[in-house]
Amino acid sequence: MVHDQETNPSEEAKSSDEMTMTTAFSAASTPSWFTPKRLLFIFCVINLINYVDRGAIASNGVNGNRRACIKSGTCTSGSGIQGDFNLNNFEDGVLSSAFMVGLLVASPIFASLAKSLNPFRLIGVGLVVWTVAVIGCGCSFNFWSITICRMLVGVGEASFISLAAPFIDDNAPAAQKTAWLATFYMCIPTGYAVGYVYGGLVGSHFNWRYAFWGEAILMLPFAILGFVMKPLQMKGLAPANLKKALTELETADSQVQDSDVSNSKEGASALCKKEEFEHKSCQGCSELAVANKIRTQLSIFAKDMKVLLVDKVYIVNVLGYVVYTFVVGAYAYWGPKAAHSIYHMTNADLIYGGITIVCGILGTLAGGFVLDFMGNTIHNAFKLLTATTFFGAILCFGAFCFKNMYGFLVLFAIGELLIFATQGPVNFICLHCVVPNLRPLSIAISVVAIHVFGDVPSSPLVGVLQDNINDWRKTSIILSSILFPAAIIWFIGIFLKSVDKFNEDVENPIPTSEKSNTTPLLVGETPETKSSAEPSL
Numbered sequence: 001m002v003h004d005q006e007t008n009p010s011e012e013a014k015s016s017d018e019m020t021m022t023t024a025f026s027a028a029s030t031p032s033w034f035t036p037k038r039l040l041f042i043f044c045v046i047n048l049i050n051y052v053d054r055g056a057i058a059s060n061g062v063n064g065n066r067r068a069c070i071k072s073g074t075c076t077s078g079s080g081i082q083g084d085f086n087l088n089n090f091e092d093g094v095l096s097s098a099f100m101v102g103l104l105v106a107s108p109i110f111a112s113l114a115k116s117l118n119p120f121r122l123i124g125v126g127l128v129v130w131t132v133a134v135i136g137c138g139c140s141f142n143f144w145s146i147t148i149c150r151m152l153v154g155v156g157e158a159s160f161i162s163l164a165a166p167f168i169d170d171n172a173p174a175a176q177k178t179a180w181l182a183t184f185y186m187c188i189p190t191g192y193a194v195g196y197v198y199g200g201l202v203g204s205h206f207n208w209r210y211a212f213w214g215e216a217i218l219m220l221p222f223a224i225l226g227f228v229m230k231p232l233q234m235k236g237l238a239p240a241n242l243k244k245a246l247t248e249l250e251t252a253d254s255q256v257q258d259s260d261v262s263n264s265k266e267g268a269s270a271l272c273k274k275e276e277f278e279h280k281s282c283q284g285c286s287e288l289a290v291a292n293k294i295r296t297q298l299s300i301f302a303k304d305m306k307v308l309l310v311d312k313v314y315i316v317n318v319l320g321y322v323v324y325t326f327v328v329g330a331y332a333y334w335g336p337k338a339a340h341s342i343y344h345m346t347n348a349d350l351i352y353g354g355i356t357i358v359c360g361i362l363g364t365l366a367g368g369f370v371l372d373f374m375g376n377t378i379h380n381a382f383k384l385l386t387a388t389t390f391f392g393a394i395l396c397f398g399a400f401c402f403k404n405m406y407g408f409l410v411l412f413a414i415g416e417l418l419i420f421a422t423q424g425p426v427n428f429i430c431l432h433c434v435v436p437n438l439r440p441l442s443i444a445i446s447v448v449a450i451h452v453f454g455d456v457p458s459s460p461l462v463g464v465l466q467d468n469i470n471d472w473r474k475t476s477i478i479l480s481s482i483l484f485p486a487a488i489i490w491f492i493g494i495f496l497k498s499v500d501k502f503n504e505d506v507e508n509p510i511p512t513s514e515k516s517n518t519t520p521l522l523v524g525e526t527p528e529t530k531s532s533a534e535p536s537l
Contacts, residue, residue: 036171039232040180043164046127046222047187048194050157053134053215055195057081057095057150062199062208066092080208085143098147100456102154103161104448110159111440112301119163119234119440124226126159131219138212161447163234166439169431169502170235178376181431182368182424189360189420196353235436235502304441313378313433313498318446320489321426322453324389327482328419329455330462332356334475341472343405355413363420371425378433378500381425382493389490392418393483400476419483429493435504 056062066082082092110122133152140146165181172180202211308314335356340348367388374380395415402408427443434442466475 036173039171040168040183042222042225043168044184044187046160046219047164047184048191049215049218049222050130050160051188051191052195052198053153053212054099055192056199056202056211056215057195059196059199059203062203062211080203081146084208085146087143091143095147095150097456098151099154100451102151102156103158104154104451106155106158107162107444107447108301108441111162111444112297112304114163114234114440115300115437116297118231120167120231121226122159123163124223126156127219127223127226128156130156130160131216131223132156134212134216134219138209138216158444162440162444165427165431165443166234166436167232169439175376176372178371178381178424178428179365179368181427182364182366185423185427186361186364188423189357189364193353193357234440301441304438305445307438308434308442308445311433313429313493313496314442316489316493316496317382317426317429317433318449320385320389320486320493321422321446322450323482323486323489324419324422324426325450325454326458327479327486330458330479332455333459334462334466334479338472338476339408342400342476343408345405351409355409356416359413359416360420363417364423366417367421368424370421371428376428378429378498379494381429382490382496382498384425385422385490386487386494388418388421389483390487392416392421393480393487396483397477397480400473400480432500432502433498435501 062080065079066087081087081095085091110126113122130153133149133156136149137146137153140149165184168180168184169177198214199208199211202208202214336348336352339345339352345351367384371381371384374384392415395411395418399408399411399415402411427446430442430446431439462475462479465478466472469475
């Protein structure tokens with residue numbers, strides 16, 4: 001006689017939950033159509049377009065000149081944004097500040113949201129905002145409309161700046177991580193240079209508005225790509241479908257408990273009362289849910305910020321980066337004027353700008369490759385930062401002491417080559433001195449710090465110094481000497497106990513049973529992975 005086996009509802013639920021979890025992990029580990037090099041190429045192009053926009057709005061073709069009248073009564077119509085909207089220099093400067101406000105406010109927000117939303121989709125959202133805002137810049141009709149649009153451009157760029165570097169770091173070969181980061185950051189000086197030329201050509205031959213519309217056309221395919229393709233997952237952050245599976249698991253457990261209680265008359269009565277109570281208490285649930293989500297996000301952000309602010313390696317790295325950016329930002333703004341005043345260069349913009357662009361590209365790439373050759377560790381990164389900044393400071397300091405223009409150009413070019421070599425190593429430390437799930441916030445706070453305390457205040461402060469000294473040579477020498485404190489700060493980092501936390505995952509560890517089924521997100525199947533995936537006989 002065969003007896004039917006009774007199946008426990010809780011066991012059925014557990015079996016279903018295990019299948020859901022396995023499916024979630026398998027989906028997360030399935031490689032995307034991207035390869036690592038494709039990812040690097042696409043992110044570099046996006047970064048280039050971002051900085052083309054920054055260069056274009058500063059170019060004479062797009063920014064233009066204000067309407068002016070001479071004593072005889074003859075007036076010029078002006079050109080570009082300044083001419084069309086009749087902006088004074090203060091209002092023109094506000095456009096740059098508006099962009100920076102959007103960037104600095106939104107960067108930590110996107111970085112924090114990456115813990116609860118897919119970071120690749122967040123990049124897509126940011127690129128859509130960027131594209132729409134740039135179109136708005138081209139359609140703007142007065143000062144306030146273009147100011148709001150520039151602020152939204154900064155918001156759109158914030159998601160990419162915060163999240164792109166961790167993706168590159170995830171998928172770069174272990175022995176070439178800094179070189180890949182350097183290639184990405186090399187797009188900054190390149191984009192600025194292309195933007196100056198692009199804005200000048202489009203503004204002079206067509207209209208400044210077409211420069212913005214052209215940028216939007218270039219960015220649109222990448223904004224669409226962020227939504228139509230399967231999203232990539234970032235190391236240290238749980239996949240979105242896994243989070244959904246965990247939520248379903250909690251719901252299923254609750255339902256099983258309720259069904260067990262309802263098996264008895266007392267349980268049924270208790271369940272009815274519970275449902276009646278929940279129905280009454282759910283009035284206004286949506287508002288409470290939103291408030292709870294905001295409260296949760298703020299709590300997570302505060303907790304993560306506390307972790308960053310007590311990390312000595314991170315603080316020393318960012319502090320040195322702030323001092324360094326203070327000098328480099330002032331060089332970029334005042335350099336051509338100082339060179340023209342000291343050495344009477346007729347083409348100061350072209351000569352000084354050309355040196356900065358070439359040295360920026362070569363120096364950034366060289367810094368990444370050198371660190372990889374040394375061994376890409378945090379300890380070696382601090383060594384390289386100290387050496388390049390210290391010797392770069394000596395050369396830049398000495399360059400402004402030269403009376404001869406050609407001597408100045410040679411020393412300053414070598415000095416800039418050295419100080420630009422910091423981009424790869426400094427961002428490598430930001431990414432590797434924290435656990436993987438903190439990397440977006442680490443980059444975001446670094447960006448906020450170097451702008452708020454670095455290049456944003458440096459230009460006006462150097463201007464005040466020059467107004468009091470009235471000697472560009474002395475002002476430039478004083479400015480160059482500030483690189484020495486940056487080198488000293490990074491030198492301290494050499495002696496700090498540093499641990500590369502890239503392989504730590506404290507928030508979303510993968511169960512041991514699932515680790516063997518996961519593969520690198522952007523790496524195709526190797527013979528080893530193929531063989532391990534085959535069923536054993």
